[in-house]
Amino acid sequence: MTRRLPWLDGRPHPRDVLREAPFAxxxxxxxxxxxxxxxxxxxxxxxxxxxxxxSHRERVAGAWNTFGRWMLRAHDVVVDEEHLVELRRLDRSHSLAFAFSHRSYxxxxxxxxxxxxxxxxPTYTIGGANLDLPVIGKLASQTGMIFIRRSTKDSALYRVVLRAYVAYLARHGANLAWSIEGGRTRTGKLRPPTHGLLNYLADAVDQHDETDVLIVPAAIVYDQLHEVSRMTREAKGATKTPEDLGWLVSMARLQGRRLGRAYLSFGTPIPLRERLAQLRNEGIGEAHLVERLALDASHQINRATPVTVTAFVCLALLGSDRALTFDQVLLTLSPLADYVESRAWPVAGSATLTDESSIRRALHELVDSGVLDCYxxxxxxxxxxxxxxxxxAAFYRNTIIHVLVGRAIGEIALLEAADTLHPPGAPQDPAKATKLAVRAARRQALALRDLLKFEFFFPRRDDFLAELREELATLTEPGEEPEQTTARAAEAIDEAPLLLSHLVxxxxxxxxxVLADRLVAADGADIHENDHDELLADSMRLGEQWLRQRQIASAESVSLELLRNALKLAEFRGLMRLSDQRPSPATTDADHDDSDDSGDPRGSDHEPEPLSTNHDDTAARRRDLAERxxxxxxxxxxVNERLTHIAQVAQRRYLTVTTPRAADAAE
Structure with a gap:
């Protein structure tokens, strides 16, 4: 591909650009x-x-980079140099499209x-028009910043021009960068990907044989961020602060207080043309090609996101119902560190997760920022x-939650297997009992995958079950097969060095x-879209009540972000109105190897059709809705009962372990 990077010295007139391909x-x-x-x-x-x-103007870019370094003064930026060396080589012959995670401005x-x-x-970075501030926006656009509207549904011409502009840049070999999530995460974990820019890049590759694009997944994570407190207030229902010059000044002032490090790392580049051809050869329909590409990139971003010591410490303290000594923090983190090492997840800054000085520093930094309290x-x-x-604290913990969710599901699946093995009147034949237990564990794992489909990026069904086997292998004794572990599920849970599901x-x-309780309270009545805000508000009120009654474990569950995802799941399952019924997970056979989940938006290529019904009696249909x-x-x-059981097992074990310092004192 011949690289003819446009507008490095100045900005042309739009009228001239519109006469060039592919605009014409x-x-x-x-x-x-x-x-x-x-x-x-x-x-x-x-x-x-x-x-x-x-455009890119050298003098403006120099000044803008100085401003950028000043805005980043709260953090030392640690970059994945090894991957950048290879990307620098690829930069000579490809258009690099950096799809990055988005946790901060x-x-x-x-x-x-x-x-x-x-x-x-030079890279053209695509951002929201809400950041096109007076003066600042004009300068930024001369450093490659492309400001686009947050919504383009009302303007077909806008979409035509933007699609052509992206194709134009790709044809000329320009590098691009954009947030694949479309906006900042409010929870710390990766949000569902948006497809617009990937769609435009896929079209550009399909329509021009010489356009060569590599999708480069990029993960950006921070020890801490000043803006998280604002985002969490929004998650509790506060109004979002509009982006204006006053907001920019306020944000710039906040960066004067140090908050640790920022980490930039990269996943494996995805050759766009080759991946599109591969997906078509697999029989993936045109309507789902970009969806699969977006999931590929999201999985790569998660895989590249390093585990930070800050996230580790927050995980330990969020999972405790009491204050912890330093030795107790170490005791909690040690098996977690072993698990991360066994699964070969990257660690931020190549830190040792059990290094006492690193953990102590993270504790002190979290106290300084007000996240933790120290007595x-x-x-x-x-x-x-x-x-x-x-x-x-949950925001920071959630930056690594994707590392732990598979293990957490495996633990719940083992409990289901244990119940299958030991109910009254259970079959005595060990081989038959084991087979039933394995099927029960698989069914439970797939049910949880369906339940949490709007929270996490799960692989397709067969890959998910393969990963489940790997997770169960971490609970096995040396030389033991996962099926053998399932056959002694209760013992495996009791003996596991690490239990995570209640924490994750x-x-x-x-x-x-909480939201399901409010749905049941509505009996069989329709809940229309214009009722959703009241449903969420009612759920927030109930959540606050249950928190005070200790019927829910943590204040982080009283969050609009989590409740909105619960609402999405309820809509997907047809639990809102009579007119949009869909099959529940119970109507799918989780044990057929050739089946997929029912419409998982993050792990399947199809959605089910609305469930047909022969109910002519509206009253009967309303009873059916109430029952579902x-x-x-x-x-x-x-599921909550199983989480409680695992939490109790973990707590009993924790209370029986003597910390090193206590042992020294006893002597």
């Missing part, structure tokens, strides 16, 4: 569809392109500055999550439980 062909087709003249359409498109047109500085410092070809007037200092800071899954299950809502609540109640 796109506007011609659009004009023909509307029956308008090309000149009239081009005149209408000129101000549209003018909104987004960006600072992301827009971290990636471009790292690339510029290593002399990559040091007694014989030993103790730490706990500070009041009103559970959502902040309970916040989500508790939030879903009750079944949803019962499903969550059962």
């Amino acid at each position: 062909g796109a506007l011609q087709r659009y004009a023909e569809q509307l029956g308008h003249s090309v000149e009239a359409v081009r005149e209408e498109a000129e101000p549209v392109l003018d909104e987004m047109l960006a 600072l992301d827009g500085f971290v990636l471009p500055l790292a690339l510029a410092a290593r002399r990559f070809s 040091d007037a007694g014989p030993e200092s103790v730490w706990q999550v500070a009041d009103e800071q559970h959502l902040v 899954l309970r916040p989500f299950i508790d939030a879903y439980h 809502r009750a079944a949803f609540l019962a499903e969550l109640t059962l």
Whole structure:
């Protein structure tokens, strides 16, 4: 591919750009569809392109990079240099499309500055028009920043121009960068990917044989962030602060206080043309190609996201119902560190997760920022999550939650197997009992995958079950097969050196439980879209009540972000209105190897058709809706009971272990 990077010295007039390929062909087709003249359409498109047109000016870029480094002064940026060396080589012959995770406004500085410092070809970064601030926006557009509208549904011409602009940049070999999530995560974990920019890049590759694009998954994670407290207030229902110059000044001032490190790492590049061909050969329909590409990139971002010591410490303290001494924190983290090492997950800054100085530093930094509370007037200092800071601590913990969710599901699946093995009247034949237990564990794991489909990125069904076997292998004795572990499931849980499910899954299950209770309270009545805000508000109120009654474990479950995902799941299952019934998980056969889950938006290529019904009697259909809502609540109640059981096992073990310091004192 010949690289002819556009507009490195100045910004051309939009009118001139619109006459070049691929704009000319796109506007011609659009004009023909509307029956308008090309000149009239081009005149209408000129101000549209003018909104987004960006350039690279060396002098402005130098000043902007200085401003960016100043905005990042709260963090030391640690970059994945090994991968950047290879990307620098690929940069000579490919258009690199960096799809990055988005946890902070600072992301827009971290990636471009790292690339510029290593002399990559100029990158065009795509951001929301809400950040196109007076003066600042004009300067940013001269450093490759492309500002686009947050919603383009109302303007077909805008989409035509943006699609052509992306294709134009890709044809010229320009590098691109954008948040694959479409906006900042409010929970710390990766949000569902948006497909728009990937769609445009796929079209650009399909329509031009010489366009060569590599999708580069990029993970950006921080020890801490000043803006997290604002985001968590929004998760509790506060109004979002609008982005204006006053907001920018406030954010810039906050960066004066140090908050540790920022980490930039990369996943394996995805050759766009080759991957599209591969998916088509697998029989994936055109409508789902970009969906699969987006999932590929999201999985790679999660895999590249390193485990931070801060996230580890927050995980330990969020899972405790009491303050912990330093030795107790170490005791909690040691098996977690062994698990991360056994699964070969990357660790931020190549740190040792059990290094006492690193853990102590993370504790002190979290105390300094107000996330943790430290009581040091007694014989030993103790730490706990500070009041009103559970959502902040959860944000940091959630940066690594994808590492742990598979193991957590495996534990619940083992409990299901144990119940299958030891009910009254269970079959005595060991081989038959083991087979039933294995089937029960698989069924439970797939049910949890379906239940949490709007929270996590799960692989397709067969890959998920293969990963489940790997997770069960971490619970086995040396030389033991996962099936053998399942056959002695209760013992495996009791003997496991690490139990995670109550730490990882309970916040989500508790939030879903709250919303399910409100659905059951509605009996069989329809809940329309204009009723959703009231349903969420009612759920928030019930969540606050249950928190005070200790019916839910943590304040992090009282979050609009989690409740909205519970609402999505309820809608997907047809639990909101009579008119949109869908099959429940019970109507699918989880034991057929050739079946897939029922419409998993993050792990399947199809959605089920609305469930047909022969109910002519509206009253009967309403009773059916009420029963299905009750079944949803019962499903969550059962999972909660299993989480409680595992929490109790973990707590008993924890209380019987003597810490090293206590042992020394006893002597």
